[in-house]
Amino acid sequence: MIITVDAEDRRPLYQQVSDEIKALIARCELAEGAALPPVRQLAADLGVNLNTIAAAYRELQSEGLITVKHGSGAVVASRTLPETDDDELRRPLRTALTQLVLAGLSRARILSLVSDELQGLGKAKG
Amino acid sequence: MIITVDAEDRRPLYQQVSDEIKALIARCELAEGAALPPVRQLAADLGVNLNTIAAAYRELQSEGLITVKHGSGAVVASRTLPETDDDELRRPLRTALTQLVLAGLSRARILSLVSDELQGLGKAKG
Amino acid sequence: MIITVDAEDRRPLYQQVSDEIKALIARCELAEGAALPPVRQLAADLGVNLNTIAAAYRELQSEGLITVKHGSGAVVASRTLPETDDDELRRPLRTALTQLVLAGLSRARILSLVSDELQGLGKAKG
Amino acid sequence: MIITVDAEDRRPLYQQVSDEIKALIARCELAEGAALPPVRQLAADLGVNLNTIAAAYRELQSEGLITVKHGSGAVVASRTLPETDDDELRRPLRTALTQLVLAGLSRARILSLVSDELQGLGKAKG
DNA sequence: GTGGTCTAGACCACG
DNA sequence: GTGGTCTAGACCACC
Numbered sequence: 451m452i453i454t455v456d457a458e459d460r461r462p463l464y465q466q467v468s469d470e471i472k473a474l475i476a477r478c479e480l481a482e483g484a485a486l487p488p489v490r491q492l493a494a495d496l497g498v499n500l501n502t503i504a505a506a507y508r509e510l511q512s513e514g515l516i517t518v519k520h521g522s523g524a525v526v527a528s529r530t531l532p533e534t535d536d537d538e539l540r541r542p543l544r545t546a547l548t549q550l551v552l553a554g555l556s557r558a559r560i561l562s563l564v565s566d567e568l569q570g571l572g573k574a575k576g
Numbered sequence: 577m578i579i580t581v582d583a584e585d586r587r588p589l590y591q592q593v594s595d596e597i598k599a600l601i602a603r604c605e606l607a608e609g610a611a612l613p614p615v616r617q618l619a620a621d622l623g624v625n626l627n628t629i630a631a632a633y634r635e636l637q638s639e640g641l642i643t644v645k646h647g648s649g650a651v652v653a654s655r656t657l658p659e660t661d662d663d664e665l666r667r668p669l670r671t672a673l674t675q676l677v678l679a680g681l682s683r684a685r686i687l688s689l690v691s692d693e694l695q696g697l698g699k700a701k702g
Numbered sequence: 703m704i705i706t707v708d709a710e711d712r713r714p715l716y717q718q719v720s721d722e723i724k725a726l727i728a729r730c731e732l733a734e735g736a737a738l739p740p741v742r743q744l745a746a747d748l749g750v751n752l753n754t755i756a757a758a759y760r761e762l763q764s765e766g767l768i769t770v771k772h773g774s775g776a777v778v779a780s781r782t783l784p785e786t787d788d789d790e791l792r793r794p795l796r797t798a799l800t801q802l803v804l805a806g807l808s809r810a811r812i813l814s815l816v817s818d819e820l821q822g823l824g825k826a827k828g
Numbered sequence: 829m830i831i832t833v834d835a836e837d838r839r840p841l842y843q844q845v846s847d848e849i850k851a852l853i854a855r856c857e858l859a860e861g862a863a864l865p866p867v868r869q870l871a872a873d874l875g876v877n878l879n880t881i882a883a884a885y886r887e888l889q890s891e892g893l894i895t896v897k898h899g900s901g902a903v904v905a906s907r908t909l910p911e912t913d914d915d916e917l918r919r920p921l922r923t924a925l926t927q928l929v930l931a932g933l934s935r936a937r938i939l940s941l942v943s944d945e946l947q948g949l950g951k952a953k954g
Numbered sequence: 955g956t957g958g959t960c961t962a963g964a965c966c967a968c969g
Numbered sequence: 970g971t972g973g974t975c976t977a978g979a980c981c982a983c984c
Contacts, residue, residue: 459667462898462968469671476677499969515678531678539679541585542672544693545595549668551602551697552641553660564690567670571677588974615957625976630957638890646714647956647984711919714983721923728929751984767930783930791931793837794924796945797847801920803854803949804893805912816942819922823929840959867972877961882972899969899971 451479451487455496463498464505471510475526476571486516486524577605577613581622589624590631597632601641601652602697612642612650703731703739707748715750716757723762727778728823738768738776829857829865833874841876842883849884853893853904854949864894864902 453470455463474480486492489507493500507524510516514532518524550560579596581589600606612618615633619626633650636642644650676686705722707715726732738744741759745752759776762768766784770776802812831848833841852858864870867885871878885902888894896902928938 457895457897464968469674472678473670473674476674501969505968529678530680531675534679539676539681540689540693542668542675543689544599546668546672547690547693547697548595548599548602549660550665551694552598553665554655555665557694557697560694561687561690563666563669564673564687567666567673568677568683568686571673590974614955626957627959627977628975630959631974633957643709644957645709645984646958646982649956716983721926724930725922725926728926753984757983781930782932783927786931791928791933792941792945794920794927795941796851798920798924799942799945799949800847800851800854801912802917803946804850805917807917809946809949812946813939813942815918815921816925816939819918819925820929820935820938823925842959866970878972879962879974880960882974883959885972896972897969898967898973901971 453492453496455498463502464509467492467496467498467503467506468509471506472515473571475515475529478529480526482526482529484526486526488523579618579622581624590628590635593618593622593629593632594635597636598641606652608652608654610652612652614649705744705748707750715754716761719744719748719750719755719758720761723758724767725823727767727781730781732778734778734781736778738778740775831870831874833876842880842887845870845874845881845884846887849888850893858904860904860906862904864904866901 451474453467453474455466459466461469471480471486480486486507487495489500489503493503496503507516507518511518511524514528514530515526516524517527547560550563555563577600579593579600581592585592587595597606597612606612612633613621615629616626619629622629633642633644637644637650640656641653642650643653673686676689681689703726705719705726707718711718713721723732723738732738738759739747741752741755745755748755759768759770763770763776766780766782767778768776769779799812802815807815829852831845831852833844837844839847849858849864858864864885865873867881868878871881874881885894885896889896889902892908893905894902895905925938928941933941
């Protein structure tokens with residue numbers, strides 16, 4: 451399981467971790483029931499503070515993607531996020547697309563990027 | 577020119593404003609040379625502090641999207657594309673798409689959302 | 703007499719004008735006693751507000767470099783600035799050199815730039 | 829680490845701070861990876877508001893000279909040279925030299941000042 | 955009129 | 970502990 455963090459990234463560390471784990475779950479590299487690495491180990495691997503990983507796991511848990519049990523670690527609970535506001539879903543997409551347009555990419559290029567990224571994002575039906 | 581801010585949104589206020597103005601520029605609702613509303617007026621309209629809007633304009637200026645002239649307001653800059661790292665561009669897209677996949681949307685639905693958002697994002701050739 | 707202003711420049715317009723006139727004086731392209739263009743004409747030429755030029759002339763006058771007489775325009779008064787604090791003289795030099803060093807220029811390259819710029823800065827003895 | 833601000837200086841406070849830190853970096857008194865003082869401490873030392881220092885650090889960060897990590901302070905960034913327009917570099921140099929010429933300094937005196945200031949501006953090869 | 959800077963002080967987010 | 974954001978309100982610089 452490969453996770454990396456980047457000090458240059460604008461997102462806080464804990465969110466980088468949480469985002470990457472979400473991607474692993476979406477990509478089925480972490481199936482339902484699979485165990486996440488222990489907080490301490492992941493913290494050591496990434497060279498970050500223990501609290502940082504704990505915050506990431508807490509976020510994942512509060513979204514229902516993992517369950518954390520004292521003594522037995524964290525496991526993937528589900529591949530489905532709770533019902534979200536439609537607008538809340540579109541907003542990050544709109545922000546990302548806006549950036550791409552402002553960077554001067556053509557519509558075709560953007561659609562190709564989207565397809566490319568969707569490749570491998572596991573079981574998405576359709 | 578319609579801009580709104582949302583206290584529930586996790587992004588800071590100034591960034592919501594800056595993001596929305598970016599979207600307006602990408603959508604060509606604010607064309608090159610168009611004047612942005614005065615800081616104080618926009619602040620009053622949104623019910624936020626003057627400095628909050630000033631911070632948004634400062635960010636837009638430092639990204640080269642607008643030029644601010646002391647005494648005569650801010651206008652949309654002539655577009656010189658700031659070259660951006662390819663990875664910088666893909667990351668937010670990947671995060672947004674991951675969120676959509678985890679929300680249970682089908683690939684077709686996601687592509688439709690993308691098309692929908694790209695509608696009207698002006699100037700995107702192709 | 704060629705003067706230009708640049709909207710992208712961080713300095714205020716009036717100071718760009720004042721700085722360029724100073725350079726012309728230092729370079730002896732404007733000798734002592736020479737007449738400066740009328741405020742209105744220069745403003746029209748540069749496409750800026752009349753007050754902007756007035757502010758530039760006011761600054762030059764307050765430094766003793768020009769004299770402004772009602773009805774007969776402005777003329778170059780002297781090629782010597784009033785006694786200035788040594789530190790006040792060094793500060794902008796230090797700032798400029800710091801920028802060059804941070805830009806990665808070698809010492810030799812910097813000295814060459816300095817010589818180059820000093821070329822043509824008129825009567826400097828030595 | 830000695831930083832001072834001067835109310836008489838025309839530059840805004842936050843820029844004086846930012847300029848002085850740039851000089852310290854150029855002079856290698858702040859090496860790569862070195863920690864900058866906490867915002868609040870530096871603010872207290874200089875007797876200015878916390879936000880003033882925050883603005884200085886923000887500027888340094890947006891120029892890529894430092895990296896600021898939430899919760900663990902600011903450190904001098906690993907030097908990736910931001911390519912700068914040649915004209916951008918010459919302009920402040922020209923302005924500073926003009927000032928010196930008009931102050932009546934001889935060419936020799938000016939070159940000596942330049943050498944003097946370049947002394948200790950670390951890493952400048954050649 | 956425009957935007958910019960600074961202050962004082964509160965509250966939040968991160969590690 | 971660190972920095973970030975936001976507010977209210979003052980004052981300045983520019984055009």
